[in-house]
Amino acid sequence: MSEAVTVKQRTTRPSLGFMLVSTVMLAISTGVASIALWPSYGTASLIVLVAVTIVAGSAIGLLSAWFRWPSPVVLAVTLVVYLALGVPLAVPSLAISGVLPSLTGLRELVVATATSWKQLLTISLPVGDYQALLVPAFILILVTVVVSLTVALRSRVAEVAVLGPVVVFIVANLFGPDSAQWPFAVTMGLIVSLLLWLLWLRWYRRRESIRLLSGVSSTEDGSPVARVADGGFVGFRSLVSAGLVLAIAGTAAYGAISFVPPTADRVVLRTAMAQPFDPRDYPSPLSGFRKYLQPTTAGRTMLTVSGLPAGSRIRIATLDSYDGVVYSVGRGSVSSISGSFTRVPLMVDQSAVAGTTATVEVTIGNYTGVWLPTVGRLERVTFGGSDAPDLLGSFYFNQNSDTGAVVTGLESGDSYTLTAVIPTQPEADQLSSLEPGPATLPPVSVVPDELAAALDAYVSGLTDPGDKLVAMLDGLRRDGYVSHGVGATEPESRSGHAADRITELLTAQRMIGDQEQYAVTAALMARQLGFPARVVFGFAPTDIVPDGLTTVTGSDVSAWIEVDTTRYGWVAIDPTPPLRDIPEEQPEEPTQVARPQAPVQPQLPETDDRDTRLPPSSSQDETPLDNPVLTILVRILFGLGWATLVMAVLLSPFLTIAAAKWRRRRLRRLAPTPLERMSGGWEEFEDAVLDHGFTPGPAPTRIEVAQTVGGTQPFVLAAVADRAVFAPGEPDADQAEQLWRSVDELRYSLDLGLTRWQRIKAVISLRSLGGYSVTSLFKREG
Known part of the structure; x- marks a missing residue:
């Protein structure tokens, strides 16, 4: 065409x-x-x-x-x-x-x-x-x-x-x-x-x-077009x-x-998305612990709850981050998963939690704030009332800490229904068998020295983590007394849970505090013992009506700890000592005051009027310049180090082969009996023959191997090896050592006349390793 x-x-x-x-x-x-x-x-x-x-x-x-x-x-x-x-x-x-x-x-x-x-x-x-x-x-x-x-x-x-x-x-x-x-x-x-x-x-x-x-039947000049196959x-x-x-x-x-699985976390849009609710924007709820115990609020109804299981506690917030000043809810989504709150669409999957399901209805009274009171492990929440859509739209939840928050805040009259799983908890006599769980919490930046000293005294002589945990709790309950310091009849008890307040609690003549201090102290001690521990702030109603309405007042405020365990997950523990009379403080022994003697004027030292100051041109205060020779030497050594590392990586396969052969030769030469050493010596020579390129043939005898190499000495070595193996009697150690000296001489003679590259090829040859497992050559000697 x-x-x-x-x-x-x-x-x-x-x-x-x-x-x-x-x-x-x-x-x-x-x-x-x-x-x-x-x-x-x-x-x-x-x-x-x-x-x-x-x-x-x-x-x-x-x-x-x-x-x-x-x-x-x-x-x-x-x-x-x-x-x-x-x-x-x-x-x-x-x-x-x-x-x-x-x-x-x-x-x-x-x-x-x-x-x-x-x-x-x-x-x-x-x-x-x-x-x-x-x-x-x-x-x-x-x-x-x-x-x-x-x-x-x-x-x-x-x-x-x-x-x-x-x-x-x-x-x-x-x-x-x-x-x-x-x-x-x-x-x-x-x-x-x-x-x-x-x-x-x-x-x-x-x-x-x-x-x-x-x-197309033809081209413009009338010539036919060849039919092209379809090419299916x-x-x-x-x-x-x-x-x-x-x-x-x-x-x-x-x-x-x-x-080689990827080590970096998967990056999606939600990981870079700024969450609408950040718990760091709000003060720690534990800081307001004492406000619920004031005379004006202690008797007020905070919540009205129906369907609350007996012995349950109401969670306000879970605190897992301590900076020496305050225990807070997380440190943000970057450093603490308990600080990342998201909206909950339908329900939270709690199928992996062992426990009983409960449905609890809550009506807000005088309680206010963004933290939503919950029970157990939350599965579903349904808000009631005319503002239910707004409350649901502003509800955020953290499944790791079971803490809920309503950004718009809760007010009197708000109501909601919770469906939750009340997790199975160990009995008091089972705490000694607990083992630390795998949970990861933000590191504690400040731990008072006095806390470590008190903990050592509590757990002295114990080894098991569970026993130490029980001993620590028993020590706090034994030595501690409870006082909120809000009434005229209560001993003074300063609020707060900063490091200085915990130090004061542990070093005072009488250990006096309330749930705020004891929960923080127990959590810090549990973490020192290896248990992931966190503080929970909430209410612990004393008069629960499971089949009716339970009124929660301000005096029911409480704080406790949760420790992560391998068997039960998070276990709730109340470290607060029992209520009992606080003994009177013992007077301190009077201090003997020594009156100072009349001061004696010391003899004035002789003064040196000479000016010892350096002249302005002195270079004493100037920063010494770097030694150029030392700098060049460091750079050369740095470059040589990297070059050595690269060469070691490139040569590692060949070095492994050489090491395997050296290991094999050592095992043969140090065999337990002279006969095994002599047999191993011949095998070493035979392997050297193979590595140097000789091909004796399939399953050759010792004489055939000697014929392949040539010369008188290989025949002598073959005869000595045959006599040692087949002759009656056991050869002695001197004969084995003499045979190995002959093997070394023959291996050296095989390299004569070879170029350097040919000798290197013999060292890294795999022919003699064909019947061996290289990994077995690196096993420990029995």
Whole structure:
């Protein structure tokens, strides 16, 4: 042909086959990519949303391609579908009969279009179909399907359409949790589906080009055009080749991840997102311990609780960070997981906690603040009253410390219902068997020296952690007395729990304090014993009515500790001494005051009027200059050190071979009996023969090995070795030592006449190690 045949670009609607296959390929790829959304939602509503949205988006793309809709029409139809399906799919709780959008739902859908993205980053996962948090997934799937299918069916470069599922996968991971779920399987599945799509597009385009060429009967000069084969197996060959490459790459990647797992934490948007609630913005609730015990507040009703199990305590906040001044709730999300609070969508999974489930109704009285009183391990909270939506929207929770907070604050009349698991706790006589758990807490920066001294006195002579913990608690309860220092009849007891107050508690003549000081002291001591320990501030009602209403007053305020254990998890312990009479303080012994004698004026020393000051030009105060010779020497040594390290890494395989041979030779020469040493000496010579390139043949005798080497001395050595092995009697040690001297001489003679490189090759040769396990040569001698 004198001129190339030009293939015309498609200016009409695509074929039905092309549209069908492209739609199926897009649906499969998007479905696989949508699996990455599951860790964020974890609900069957997501499956329905993805399936219906793919069908709806595909319908829009197919109609737009068939009828050649312009872009504004495609956008308008997409918006109509978004409003029609958005409420039943993304806000199902506000849909009429589950299928029709309501006005409230439409309003929530429009607002969530802009706000739900940020809300998804500030809530604990999975969120289920909570409120309107499915809206981001709905928008992501609908937009990518419409755009990708439109590109695939109407663009000249249909391959660009594969970017749609990739966008779904990337966005799903960015908005997902900080720990990936099925990362390898989902990634490989997406790559395979996209690869199949790309291969099919390539095969389809090639087939269409061949058909167009085949349809041309002749060129412009009238010469016929040869018919070109369809080449249907080209796609299959490409598929097989790509599959092999993908299998090799996937296997290598999986092996690399398995043997060298990544050490850095997974970075997603929520890890870099500033949390709306930061506990460091609020004072520690333990600092206000004494305000509940004042005469004006001690008798006031703080809470009214129904369904409270007998013996339960009400948690206000869990404190795990101590800086020597105050015990606080975490140190922020960076240094303490107890400082990271998120919204709770539906419920907290407490299935791993052993205990009994309880439903508790709480009504706020005179209690105020942002900290939400809870019981046990919280599973679900439901707010009541007219302001329930506002309270739920501002509720944040930390699952690690079981601490809840309402950012807008609680007021009198607020009510809510808790569903919680009351964890199983050990009995008092089981505390000695406790072992420290694996929990990680922020380090304590300040520990009074007096605390360590008192702890040593309590646990002296004990070794088990549980026994030490019990001895510490018994010591505090034995030596301590309780006084809040708020009444005229109570002994003075200073509030606070800073390091100086703890020192005062432990060094005073009478150990006087209340739950605030004893809880902090016990927590610090438990941490010194190796137990992860934290302080819990809350209420400990004395008159609980399990089947009725329990009134919690200010006098019920309390503080206790929780220690993490291997068997029970976090165990609550009250270290406060029992209430008892406080003895009178013993008067201190009078101090003898010595009257000073009349002062005697000392003799004035002789003065030296000489000016010993250095002249202004003195260089005494100047910083001495670095020694240039020493600096150059340090740099040279630094460079040599790095060079040595690199060379050691590069030569490590060869050094290992040489070390293995040296180890083998040492084991043979130091064998327990002379016969074994002589047999080992011959084996050492035979291995040296192999390493120097000689090939005696399969299973050669000693004489055959000597013949291969040549010379008189190898024959003598072979005869001596045969006589030692086969002759009656046991050879003596001198004969074994003489044989080894001959072996050393023969090994040296094998190197004669060889170049340096040939000698090095013999040292690192693997021929003589073929029948040995190198690792066994490095085992310890018995």
